[in-house]
Amino acid sequence: MLVLGVDPGAGATGYGIVARSDGLLQAVDYGSIITTPRDSFPSRLQQIFSRLAELIHRYQPEWAAIESLIFAKNAQSAFKLGQVRGVAILAAAQSGLAIAEYTPLQIKSAVTGYGAAGKGQVQQMVQSLLDLKEPIRSTDAADALAVAICHHHSARLLHLLKGGER
Template sequence: MRVMGVDPGVAVTGYGVVELENGRLTALAYDVIKTNAGVDLPERLRLLYERVLALLERYRPQWLALEELFFSRNARTAFSVGQARGVVLLAAAVRGLGVASYTPLEVKQAVAGYGRASKAQVQYMVRAILNLPSTPHPDDVADALAVAICHAHRLGGFW
């Protein structure tokens, strides 16, 4: 079973693809999708959509997992993240994927065993669970892998 975790944003979207096989979880790919701030928003969203579709075609996950939208104090940021999240959800729907959404508390609980774990604790556990040579950077990548791990955990079959 393959799961693609996504931490959406207009400027930077983190992604991570993990495979759950025989009770073992492996990272297949992880990185960021960046869009240029000098480009109009509709064009940036189109680019994000096309890049996510290309990743879905390349890695062929059965599931796409995201964190639920967290409302920050900055409404502009929340709207921007919501637009990017919508584009990612559209790409998943076009490819016919199952979609799962988790709260930050659920992701931290699944990855670190504690719903109030720090970002550093979650990053450490992502590295340990996936047996990565180093902590994934930037934070968007580690967050995307964490949500993929969370969904794999919910699917069962490892731990």
């Protein structure tokens, strides 16, 4: 199963594509979609949408796993983040992907076993779980990979609970 994980952000939207093969998770691609505040917000949304659509077209994942919004520092930030999430959901839906949404607590718990883990702990566990030789420089990319890992763990658990094979 191939999963596109998305960590939405107006300035930087992280993405991570994770495959499961023979029970092992592997990072296929990851990075950040960087936009600049000099561009209009609609232009920034279009850049995020286009890049996600391109990644979906290139890798053909079955699922998009997207971090959900829990809180924001202010209403303006929450609205912008919600719009970025909407663009990510639209890119996935238009491509026919199944979509799952996870809270930061669910993601951190799935990756580190501790829902209040810090960014550094998440980055280290993502690197370990995916057996990456180099540290992940972008926290947005690490968070997106964590979202994809969370979905792999959740999908596997649901499959087992429904009586699937190990």
